[in-house]
Amino acid sequence: MYKRGGIWWTCISHNGRKIQKSLETSDKKLAQAIEAKIRIELVEGDYFEKLVGRKKMFKDMMDKFMVEHAPKVSRNMQISYASSLTHLNPFFCESNLLSISPKMVSRYKVLRNSEGAAPASINRELSMLSVAFNVAIKEWEWLKENPVSMVSKEKENNARDRWLTEEEERCLVGNSPEWLREIIIFSLNTGLRQGELISLEWLRVDIAKKTILIDKTKNGEKRTIPLNKNALKVINEMSRVRNIKNGYVFRNRDGGKVNSVSLGVAFRSSLEKAKITNFRFHDLRHCFATHMVQKGIDLYKISKLLGHKDLKMTQRYAHHYPESLRSGVDVLDSDYVFTTVQENVL
Numbered sequence: 001m002y003k004r005g006g007i008w009w010t011c012i013s014h015n016g017r018k019i020q021k022s023l024e025t026s027d028k029k030l031a032q033a034i035e036a037k038i039r040i041e042l043v044e045g046d047y048f049e050k051l052v053g054r055k056k057m058f059k060d061m062m063d064k065f066m067v068e069h070a071p072k073v074s075r076n077m078q079i080s081y082a083s084s085l086t087h088l089n090p091f092f093c094e095s096n097l098l099s100i101s102p103k104m105v106s107r108y109k110v111l112r113n114s115e116g117a118a119p120a121s122i123n124r125e126l127s128m129l130s131v132a133f134n135v136a137i138k139e140w141e142w143l144k145e146n147p148v149s150m151v152s153k154e155k156e157n158n159a160r161d162r163w164l165t166e167e168e169e170r171c172l173v174g175n176s177p178e179w180l181r182e183i184i185i186f187s188l189n190t191g192l193r194q195g196e197l198i199s200l201e202w203l204r205v206d207i208a209k210k211t212i213l214i215d216k217t218k219n220g221e222k223r224t225i226p227l228n229k230n231a232l233k234v235i236n237e238m239s240r241v242r243n244i245k246n247g248y249v250f251r252n253r254d255g256g257k258v259n260s261v262s263l264g265v266a267f268r269s270s271l272e273k274a275k276i277t278n279f280r281f282h283d284l285r286h287c288f289a290t291h292m293v294q295k296g297i298d299l300y301k302i303s304k305l306l307g308h309k310d311l312k313m314t315q316r317y318a319h320h321y322p323e324s325l326r327s328g329v330d331v332l333d334s335d336y337v338f339t340t341v342q343e344n345v346l
Contacts, residue, residue: 105151198257
């Protein structure tokens with residue numbers, strides 16, 4: 001201990017960390033007692049929680065998180081964070097951080113389920129909450145434990161069996177503005193994810209080789225996609241009226257990069273005009289895979305085109321074309337000659 005301006009201070013080193021603070025008293029015996037209490041809390045692991053976490057509210061953590069961490073992630077993730085926060089805030093906003101327990105997080109899940117929220121939505125909200133707690137623990141040293149990590153996720157059923165018929169495809173394309181029509185046709189013929197589509201640059205398009213390079217993928221692995229006549233027609237038509245030396249391939253009606261939110265709004269509007277229900281933009285990717293399976297293309301090729309790391313992701317389309325299994329048994333016809341039971345008896 002030492003005195004500064006008549007007040008006792010302490011400077012303690014513990015596990016590589018230095019604590020230097022005023023004991024806020026000029027009484028030496030009281031200062032010694034306060035310092036002894038700090039040392040006990042350090043040994044028991046309670047000091048840093050009491051120093052920061054107990055004074056912080058949920059709102060403090062989320063405000064700091066959105067200012068310091070959110071800007072570092074993708075635009076789509078920032079939108080997801082903002083959406084999740086609209087549901088998290090009403091439930092947790094009045095809570096002190098140390099009072100947020102696994103039991104409280106579980107109660108939040110029950111509430112969201114009662115409101116009819118989809119399992120995927122609940123998991124996204126809990127994922128954001130968990131990330132915020134991890135940042136508060138590792139970067140800000142506000143807390144010791146993440147209460148969300150002890151709560152199980154909701155079981156999601158991501159499998160969908162929805163694709164467009166040829167008539168629905170024509171109807172959707174016919175009811176879409178030109179800039180969206182280009183995107184829809186290209187998606188149906190390449191199977192690209194939405195983010196891959198709107199981020200595609202002319203530098204990644206090779207018209208001569210009839211290919212595009214996707215270098216920013218979900219699994220982190222680059223892949224080259226061959227362009228069929230339909231996709232190439234879209235590229236050729238756009239290349240006649242746009243500068244293909246740089247910039248994005250697909251642009252909105254103002255000439256800028258397509259925003260995912262605006263794309264979603266326009267796509268839903270086109271679906272309504274076409275009277276198509278229970279369909280999402282991502283289902284265009286399912287259409288691409290389903291139509292290929294129905295044409296008898298093997299799942300390995302489809303998996304490579306879709307950029308699936310695990311073939312199991314692609315196998316969900318296998319049931320769309322059971323007739324393709326016939327070739328597997330037909331090859332046996334030429335290998336054996338069987339006689340009937342009746343012939344054997346004779």
